[in-house]
Amino acid sequence: MSVRVPLAEDFVNGEVSFWYRPTGVPDPGPRLDGDVRADVVIVGAGLTGLWTAYYLKKARPSLDVVVLEQEFAGFGASGRNGGWLTGALAGSHERYARTHSEQAARALQRQMFATIDEVIAVCAEEGIDADIVKGGELTVARTTAQAARMRELVAYSRSIGLGEEDLREADPRAHVRVAGAVGALWTPHCARIQPAKLVRGLASVVRELGVRVYERTPVTEIVPHRAITPYGTAEAAHVIRATEGFTSQLKGQRRQWLPMNSSMIVTEPLPESFWEQAGWDGAELLGDLAHYYIYAQRTADGRIAFGGRGRPYLYGSRVDARGNTHDWTVEALWQLLTDFFPAAASSRIAHAWSGVLGVPRDWCSTVHVDPASGLGWAGGYTGHGVTTTNLAGRTLRDLILATPSELTALPWVGRKVRSWEPEPLRWMGVHSMYRLYRMADQRERSMTHTSALARLADLITGH
Incomplete structure (x- = not known):
């Protein structure tokens, strides 16, 4: 590394994520051994697949549900994310309003807010201890240009019916005190979680409900009513693809959703004096309004988990499944963390890891079930x-059971977008976007408005 980054003596790079440090990376369970039939087959034992299985069994206990997973439940983004149970839309409110209506887009936003409480309630009911605290979210502006975007965001939120109770400007000194913050936004619609505890707890619950979960069982191809693996074929009336950032690894799906890399570091436990100085006395989630943005949480054991983009995309939609993080990414995240909190410079990094998330061409999530072929999917959560x-799990339940509901009427249901461009255009576009975003953030240090470079980056990729 060009700048010395202090690493703990037991520093770990990769090995899925820090979230598995307390328990160790789980050993995968039994794999599929021969052909199998079921009512519903779900490909992917992350949160999408597990929530879908959970709600299907709760609604109709007699259903035979099978989940196929290439590694172990929670191996992908569900066990590596920043632990944000956020009400932010997984896509642009404006786009959903444009393709449907303002009322439909607003309904989707309200469902997102309500879903936070739904997850909290299910965890309480099922005894899943995932360190959940609904402490809200603080988003800081650290330049005049970011502050201008902050005010525009508040004005837009008012225009679509969100009130002060949903999103408001805040005094950056009244919450978490970030060095150089000139403004802040506050929303109560966010909760901290421990990702591995959530996904592993949910996996245990669905098994207890009678769901058959086969791990170490990679699915190579999905066709109507069948999921094909090296160890046998799973047949069902419905086959649901819940593979998110790993979708590109399936036959015929390489350009469907782009696997975007995100990386994280976590510090050693910090002393109480640090938290007092930072004013971080709760479980607020922390983000910023930079184009090359960060996301952070105070963990239950008193660390800062801090994330952002590293190498955003690997050529040909390849995926580095083990989570190893390049030295320069660790360095960049450490420099950002200590820029936000100079007092954290006396600590050390305990773990670094990476994972992939799924990005559709229009950056908007989708959920769909085709009654004719039995094929369904959900993802592209960006x-x-x-x-x-x-x-998504509750919506897939209603679509599979052919039960019209307010969920099946939401504007992300059945959303179809074009595929990503072939290489090398895909690689060039994504890397150009993030290069432009980095340059825009640099320029905005001395600007009062959003850089034209950032608008160009949005135009290139349709962000």
Whole structure:
């Protein structure tokens, strides 16, 4: 590394994520051994697949539900994310309003807010201890340009019916005190979670409900009514793809959703004096209004988990499944963390890891079930999946059971978008976007408005 980054003596890079440090990375369960038939087959044992299985069994206990997972339940983004149970839309409110209506887009936003409480309630009911605290979210502006975007965001939120109780400007000194903050936004619609505890707890619950979960069983291809693996074929009336950032690894799906990398570091436990100085006395989630944005949480054991983009995309939609993080990414995240909190410079990094999230071409999530072929899917969460997976699971339940509801009427249901461009255009576009965003953030240090470079980046990729 060009700048010395202090690493703990037991520093770990990769090995899925820090969230598995307390328990160790789980050993995968039994794999599929021969052909199997079921009512519903779900490909992927992350939060989308597990929530779908959970709600199906709760609604109709007699259903035979099978989940197929290439590694172990919670191996992907569900066990690596930043632990944000956020009410933020997984896509642009304006786009949903444009393709449907303002009323439909507003209904989707309200469902996202309600889903936070739904997850909290299910965890309480099922005894899932995931360190959940609904402490809200603080988003800071650290330049004049970011502050201008902050005011525009508040004005837009008012225009679509969100009130002070949903989102408001806040005194940056009244919450978490970030160095250089010139403004802040506050919303109560966010909760902290421990990702591995949530997904592993949910996996245990669905098994107890009678769901058959086969791990170490990679699915190579999905066709109507069948999921094909090296160890046998799973047949069902419905086959649901719940593979998010790993979708590109399936036959015929390489350009469907782009696997976008995100990386995180976590510090050693910090002393109480640090938290007092930072004013971080609760479980608020912390983000910023930079284009190359960050996300952070105070963990239950008193660390800062701090994330952002590293190498955003690997050529050909490849996926580094083990979570190893490049030195320069660790360095960049550490420099950002200590820029936000100079007092944290006396600590050390305990763990670094990476994972992939799924990005559709229009950056809006989708959920769909085709009654004719029995094929369905949900995903493309663009980094907002912890909450959206639960809404997706309940929506897939209603679509599979052919039960019209307020969920099946939401504007993300049945949303179809074009595929990503072939290589090398895909690689060039994504890397150009993030290069432009980095340059825009640099320029905005001395600007009063959003850089034209950021608008160009949005135009290139349709962000």
